[in-house]
Amino acid sequence: MENYDIVVIGGGPAGLAAAASAKENGCERILILERDNELGGILNQCIHNGFGLHTFKEELTGPEYADRFIKKVTELGIEYRLHTMVMDISEDKVVTAMNRERGLFTILAKAVILAMGCRERPRGALNIPGYRPAGIFSAGTAQRLINIEGYMPGKEVVILGSGDIGLIMARRMTLEGARVKVVAELLPFSGGLKRNIVQCLDDYNIPLKLRHTVVDIDGKERLKGVTLAQVGEDGKPIKETEEYIPCDTLLLSVGLIPENELSNACKIKMEPVTSGPLVNESLETSISGIFACGNVLHVHDLVDYVSEEAALAGKNAVKYISAMETDPSDTEKKQAEPIQLVATEGVRYTVPAVINLNKMEDSLIVRFRVGNVFQDSYISVYYDEERVMHRKKKIMAPGEMEEIKLQRDKLIQFKNLRTITVKIERE
């Protein structure tokens, strides 16, 4: 068995930033395990620009953004293994992985950082009736086929779901000469960023039909067409509104699911709303010394925030290791009752979900998503019963992640603070 201080599972944006940060915070023996043939993760197929506005104050493409971090990791001399699939993580932090050269191998880590990213929800999960022909792709698969492999999935396109990858692909397929006939969204609002709706649909006159879904798929071998219908208030399709649209391609952008099979097998406690691990202020999961960041924790819209979050996870993993080395029982830092974060009234979840004041940095960013579109409403934060923050926002939507910043000294000043509640208020 090999020994490393930190093993990072995944070499995408989260894994790269976490590893770099851990190294910069003084950790020597770090290993990144990546299943694909290169570092960078899904960024490599995101050839559009718009990455890095927060981090680098410039507009980079996905591969350019990834490259900045790959360079950093390389310059810092961090080890990584490609084509390497992690098969198992045990509670005592033994990582079992496999590749062509080494076969199955095990590593004992002092800390593990989960950065496996997410996957797309497939057609099957939606139970869309009809045939199962070729020509139905999740948007990310189509993106890979075009941008990495160099092939066109089709030329007459319908897109179901208005997640960001679907919107980006509407533009990408149009630029490649395909005709994108419509983007249909089941909900009354888009799940994507506003800027993507403007730049990817509006600019190319691609209609976005809200409250619409695909109710039938035609074509036994290759897709021939789909039937679109409006959905009523009850979420059920309205028969009279059915419309047949001939097409050879259906792209699905109907949600992303954090890839937590390894975490589940390791019995890490999960948050049902995010489908990611429950974490504390250090982004540490229910198993001490195992941290999570990026889309495996909760699905982000901006990679900049992934990098920021991952850097924190990397730093905390280093802190964990040095605390263990000086005080293996970790008694000093343990807090009898950590502060619970409560997401309610329009707020679906918060990351983190609990705060241990003894481990919290001077300030902490709490990220969350709202469950509906809110106009001219307030983000309110309560310390126990007392409202301490009330910030007006012109618009909030489920597709855009929100954040608040907590200050440690304020939390300490508040005697016996038990819960911090985050909610949306109309006034």
Added chain:
Amino acid sequence: MYDVIIIGAGVTGCSIAREISKYKVSACVVEKEEDVCCGTSKANSAIMHAGFDAAEGSLMARLNVRGSEMIETLATNLEIPFIRNGSLVVCTNEEDLPKLQDLYQRGIANGVKDLVVLNREESVRLEPNLSDQVLGSLYAPTAGIICPFTMTFAFAENASQNGVEFKFNTIVENIHKRNGCYEVKTNHGILETKYVVNAAGVYADVVHNMVSRDKMKITARRGEYCLLDKSAGSHVSKTIFALPGKYGKGVLVAPTVHGNLIIGPTAADIEDKEGTNTTGAGLEELLQKAGNTVKNLPLRQTITSFAGLRAHEDHHEFIIKEAEDSSGFIDAAGMESPGLTSAPAVGEMVVDIIKNTFQMEKKTDYIAVRKGIIHADGLTVEERNELIKRKPEYGNIICRCEMISEGEILDAIHRPLGAKSLDGVKRRVRAGAGRCQAGFCTPKTMEILSRELHIPMEDIVKSGVEAKVVIGKNRAAK
């Protein structure tokens, strides 16, 4: 001139092919699709019935029980994933309780072993997730679950090993009798043969009616299914049937040999013999009915839904006999449930019929075993590392959901009657059968198929010949 032509490479046709390959005859299987196992055999409940369901004295009853007995040895010799998990027929309505006894009696008459009627407590003890309405059940320990794909491939590969020829993408257009032999006209020319075996599934009537004046009618009976993720696979451990009763026929809930949970089928007679589409109404009915027998089904874990067509004959009985007005033309028709379970026995029976009029000598060099695809997941660490040392491709995972390596995919492509399409790979090794439904592995599996079969990426199909995955290069690559 062939001795025997078998029409249809489903589980029935392939079982017959395997039985006939034990003899010194020239045999050929013709199949309209690009691969083995493309029709009913690929979309069914994947279960081995115990045999209490079919009418006493029927051919269905006899072949079901015989097939269920045979499968154990076959599963070992041919490496077919098979588990005798047992089944429960549950009753949810007071008035219907006596029917459990009727079913028990019928099972005894059919020769089904170890049947027992259980009350509610005993049933729930066996299966804690039975619904609160369940009042009792019939427990059949001999019932099982199987991989229908591997079963069909195993029969076909074993037949092929023993010299049976397979012709794919070959559609039978007409059949004529001439000078005591048959001329089978196909889209690829005429094939001559002494015997024709009709194992054409939902098309068995079309094939039969080409030859016989005694017309047959096979109706495609569509059954819709939902498949749930492996995280839901242990929700029940046995196959749970609903007792047909006051509220009609229910649907079954069962684990699969791969650890998923299957729910289905519905039953709707349709005109279109290619109508394998699911419907909104069907899927809704399915989920509602499943809830009658099993509670707290984690339906959010659904990874796919699909439909299969049962070849329903009007009298609900297998038709396995020589056509009365056409000697040498043998039907294996009406192969609806329990067709999968009965398939091994159907093979024996058809060969016996041929033997009545045709002298066949047994081969001395018949190969009775078929090596399955190595599933690296089942190996010990040492075995796996030994394998990777010899063949590094086994260390390269392609399908992350099912943990299928490049080595397994190469085996699927290069073994006898190997995979030519994405679906062919999926049915042989499960790459793409998992929770992401081939989202991540599609491009990689396409590349492997393209490289190994020397066909351009643009010509890689999902299935068949028309179902191409991509339409050409993008602008930059042109």
